Amino acid sequence: MGPAKRIELSEEQIHLIAKALADPRRMELLRQIGRGTDPVGCSSIRDCQQVSAATLSHHMKELEIAGLVKVTREGKFASYTLRRDVLQAYMDQLAQI
Amino acid sequence: MGPAKRIELSEEQIHLIAKALADPRRMELLRQIGRGTDPVGCSSIRDCQQVSAATLSHHMKELEIAGLVKVTREGKFASYTLRRDVLQAYMDQLAQI
DNA sequence: ACATCAATTAGATGCTTATCGAAATGTCTA
DNA sequence: TAGACATTTCGATAAGCATCTAATTGATGT
Secondary structure (H helix, E strand, O other), rough: OOOOOOOOOOHHHHHHHHHOOOHHHHHHHHHHHOEEEOOEEEHHHHOOOOOOOHHHHHHHHHHHHHEEEEEEEEEEEEEEEHHHHHHHHHHHHHHOO | OOOOOOOOOOOOHHHHHHHHHOOHHHHHHHHHHOOOOOOOOOOHHHHHHHOOHHHHHHHHHHHHHHHHEEEEEEEEEEEEEEEEEEEHHHHHHHOOO
């Protein structure tokens, strides 16, 4: 399989994605999550980035509502994976400018 | 000729570009400026978008310091062109995530 | 049930920014 | 030079947001 379908973004989602990418910390989070293909847990993230749990939670929620990451919950843990299809859709939008 | 050289962006410029793209009004400005290849004047812009001169000036400065538009001044007029090479460099950065 | 730990939410604080009207700057023309 | 016009800058206001600590929720293991 793979990125079967091309995604269409609403103006609203474009705005959410752009805002999500406009914070350096979130950019760094995305890079870390996108480094591999496996889901990345909160603790792994906090090992690499100096940030409080509350702030991390806030940023991950922003990334999630932007559609840029998928959250997987197992028990008390949360893991994140980059949604490359959504990122690609945003790049397609920029290319259309 | 054409877009001869591939542009490298600093982290700082990446941040400036991301912030510039995160405002819906600026996004719309970019789209309008990028529509054709000719420079676009302030009055053309204000014909299409309802915005005060002061606010427009502010946004165009943000786009300029982000490197996304080139400003051409002739007498009392200012015109803008989209810097596609910079936009492309930003897209390349996103693709590297 | 209780203690512990991961993650989220609540509440507060300080910084950034979008917006406008008014004033200033710069340019053109009569 | 004086007036008209385009753009920018100034000053103020309001909204948004990043960040933290503290409190809460929810799951796990003893």
